[in-house]
Amino acid sequence: MLPSDHRLPGHALSRLASGGGGADAVRHLAAPQRSKRLLNVVGTMRLAAEAGHPHARVAEHAYDVLAEIEKKSPAAVRGTLAHPAVGAWAARTVRSLEEGGPPPDGQCDPARLGAVAAAAALKSGMPCEVQVPVSGGTIMLPSLGRIDLGGGQDDGLADLVVRADGRVEAGDLCLRPGAGEQRGWRPLRHLRTADAGLRVLVDDLDAFRWSDAAEAGGRLGEPELRTWRASLDAAWTMLRAHHWTIAEETQTLVTVLTPIKGPAQGMNSASSGDLFGTIGMSTPPDGRWLASTFAHEVQHSKLNAIQDMVTLLEPDERDEPNRYYAPWRPDPRPLSGLIQGAYAYLGVAGFWRRQRAQEADLRPHIEFAHWREAAHQVTGTLLDSGLLTTEGERFVGAMRRTLTPWLSEPVPPAAREIARQEAEAHLRTWQAANGSAPVHRL
Numbered sequence: 245m246l247p248s249d250h251r252l253p254g255h256a257l258s259r260l261a262s263g264g265g266g267a268d269a270v271r272h273l274a275a276p277q278r279s280k281r282l283l284n285v286v287g288t289m290r291l292a293a294e295a296g297h298p299h300a301r302v303a304e305h306a307y308d309v310l311a312e313i314e315k316k317s318p319a320a321v322r323g324t325l326a327h328p329a330v331g332a333w334a335a336r337t338v339r340s341l342e343e344g345g346p347p348p349d350g351q352c353d354p355a356r357l358g359a360v361a362a363a364a365a366l367k368s369g370m371p372c373e374v375q376v377p378v379s380g381g382t383i384m385l386p387s388l389g390r391i392d393l394g395g396g397q398d399d400g401l402a403d404l405v406v407r408a409d410g411r412v413e414a415g416d417l418c419l420r421p422g423a424g425e426q427r428g429w430r431p432l433r434h435l436r437t438a439d440a441g442l443r444v445l446v447d448d449l450d451a452f453r454w455s456d457a458a459e460a461g462g463r464l465g466e467p468e469l470r471t472w473r474a475s476l477d478a479a480w481t482m483l484r485a486h487h488w489t490i491a492e493e494t495q496t497l498v499t500v501l502t503p504i505k506g507p508a509q510g511m512n513s514a515s516s517g518d519l520f521g522t523i524g525m526s527t528p529p530d531g532r533w534l535a536s537t538f539a540h541e542v543q544h545s546k547l548n549a550i551q552d553m554v555t556l557l558e559p560d561e562r563d564e565p566n567r568y569y570a571p572w573r574p575d576p577r578p579l580s581g582l583i584q585g586a587y588a589y590l591g592v593a594g595f596w597r598r599q600r601a602q603e604a605d606l607r608p609h610i611e612f613a614h615w616r617e618a619a620h621q622v623t624g625t626l627l628d629s630g631l632l633t634t635e636g637e638r639f640v641g642a643m644r645r646t647l648t649p650w651l652s653e654p655v656p657p658a659a660r661e662i663a664r665q666e667a668e669a670h671l672r673t674w675q676a677a678n679g680s681a682p683v684h685r686l
Contacts, residue, residue, distance in 0.1 A: 252276075252553045260546060261642035263590045267492040273549035274497065277520045280552065281325050284334035285357065291341035292354035302375045302401065303354035309361040309372045317368035324364040327387035327445075328500050328522040329452040335518045336452070351451050353377045355401060356386075363388050365406040366421060375401045376414075379451065383414060388421055389431035390449045430463075435473050435501070437480040441491075445500045446472065447522070453502045454524055455516040461503030461526070468527055472501070478531020479538065486598055487535065490591070494538045497545055498523055513537045515544040536595050543591035547584055556583060556636035568625060571618035571670060576678050579631055583640065586622040589615045590643055597650060609659035612650075614666055620647040 256269040289307045292300040314321040324330065337352040358374035363385045365372040376383050378399050383391040393402070393415040405413040412419045417428045425431055432450075436443040446464060447453040454460040464472065483491035499521040506512045506526030511533060513525040523541045528534040550556075557579055566576040570585050577585070593615040600608035623644040626632060632640060655663075 252550070257550070257554065257639075258642065260550060261639040262646045263543075263587070263594055263643060264489045265493065265546065266489050267496045270493050270496040270546065273546060273553075274520075276553060277331070277549055278322070278326060281331040281334060284331065284338050285325060285360070287338040288334055288341070288354045288357060291338060295341055295344065297341070297354055299353060299355040299401070303357045306355070306357035306361040306374050309374060310357075310364055313361070313364050313368050313370050313372070316370060317364075320364045320368035320370075323367060324360055324387055326499070326521070327363075328519040329447060329450040330360055330386045331520065332452040332455065332516070332518040333386070351379065356384075358404065359383060359385050362404055362406050362412070366410065366412070369408060369410070370406075371408045372406045374404055374406075376404045378402045384450050385412075385421070386450060386452075387432065387445065389429060391417065391419065392428050392430065393417065394428075433469065435469075435476050437477045439480075439484075441484065442476065442480045442495055442498075444476070444498060447500050447502050453500075453519075453522070454504060455518060459504050459514075459524075461505055464503055471527055475528035475531050475534045476501075479528075479534035480531075482531055482535045482599075483538065486602055487539070487595060490535075490539050490542065490595065493542050493546070497521060497542055498538065501525065503527070511537075513541055515541045515548065517548040520545060520549055532599075536592065536599075539591045539595035540588050543588040544584060547587045550639075554635050554639075555633050556639055558631045558633055558636075560631055569671070569674060571621060571667060574674060574677065579626065579629055582622050582626055583636075586619050586626065586640070586643060589619040589622075590647060593619055593647070593650065597653070606656060606659045606662070609655050610663050610666070613655045613660050613663035616647055616650045617663070618667065620644065620651060623647065 252272055256265065256272045259265045259269050289303045292303050310321055333352070333356055337354060340352040355375060355377045358376040361372060361374050362376065366385070366388060378393065378397055378401065380399070381393050381395055381397045383393065383402060383404065385391065391412070391414050397415055402414055407413070410420055410422050412421060419426065419429045421429055421431065430449060433446050434443060435446060446469070448461065448463045480491070483494065502522050502524045504512060504514060504524040504526060511526050511529060513523060515523060523537070525537060528537070560579060566578050568577050568579065568582050570577045570582055572585055572589060593612055596608050596612035596615065600612055623640050626640045627637065627644070
């Protein structure tokens with residue numbers, strides 16, 4: 245179980261910087277993320293041993309089990325380690341061990357590697373015996389589901405046995421996770437489009453499914469899950485028909501959808517650097533919203549992965565990290581937030597640029613006019629900052645070269661006027677709340 249060396253080819257970086265990239269470029273981003281997760285998994289074991297963690301031996305045994313499974317079924321190990329919640333657990337546990345203090349939430353336990361090994365064993369059909377953490381009377385098998393031991397089980401470690409026939413023994417339970425939901429077992433569920441072109445896992449159980457536990461949504465009921473399924477199918481149909489690059493990137497990158505809480509009004513979506521492959525979202529109202537959400541959040545995921553490999557920003561030594569205006573946020577943002585937002589809204593503007601040809605009403609034109617100008621404005625702020633690296637200047641310059649010709653594309657006058665009014669109203673509200681800040685004018 246050794247990570248590989250990775251470099252982002254110049255041609256892939258150029259395509260990504262222009263706002264797209266397609267499946268090939270995204271694969272160049274996914275491979276380093278797999279190695280990053282493997283490094284963090286190895287790090288949990290080694291750092292636990294160095295720190296004298298009480299569960300260091302448990303983690304070491306689990307790692308040995310994974311190594312044995314990999315010899316006979318590398319795909320089972322690779323697929324389990326690729327699950328975003330495994331990456332989030334490993335990254336947070338490594339940070340906790342490096343800092344030397346108690347984990348912030350009590351969940352960053354190296355012994356969770358036993359649950360990772362058990363999940364890989366189930367996928368491979370190989371038997372194993374491991375110890376796994378119990379939290380609230382439950383055991384999470386990442387990418388598969390959750391075992392409920394009942395209220396009498398104390399938190400701590402439990403013995404877990406995986407049999408070659410797919411049975412799992414834990415506490416007083418004997419389960420067959422492959423047989424679907426049963427007493428003591430709640431599986432994670434898959435959504436698949438009608439043409440089987442897109443298949444995602446809905447992770448609504450794992451403690452590491454989202455970066456902020458306060459924002460994570462709970463288990464989806466069956467009616468709500470049907471809404472997600474219908475929206476996914478409609479979004480995929482739209483992407484395949486009119487937004488081919490977004491469809492390719494979504495199919496290659498997005499493996500997990502995670503419910504998160506929505507705002508009092510409207511919907512919410514987000515991405516996290518530790519959860520490459522996951523998009524968090526509140527329940528989608530329809531396929532068009534979900535399609536535009538993929539256009540938005542895939543951009544964030546791509547840029548998170550790019551910045552793991554390429555330094556785009558110099559450290560800002562000035563003590564003003566949150567002083568910039570972003571036309572999509574109510575609060576001042578640091579340059580790191582600006583570049584994320586500009587790249588995301590480059591994708592959003594591109595989505596509406598193509599989508600407006602498919603709809604008769606003004607809203608797609610309004611969205612295109614609004615976000616092309618907002619993203620273009622912020623690329624100017626970034627280029628004027630003096631804090632982009634050489635690679636950062638090239639990257640933002642490529643973004644701007646994509647956006648600049650879009651500014652002269654015709655938009656119905658009524659749509660342009662509404663977009664202008666919406667932009668100006670946002671700036672007035674922002675200035676009333678935050679005061680003045682550098683705003684790059686077109």
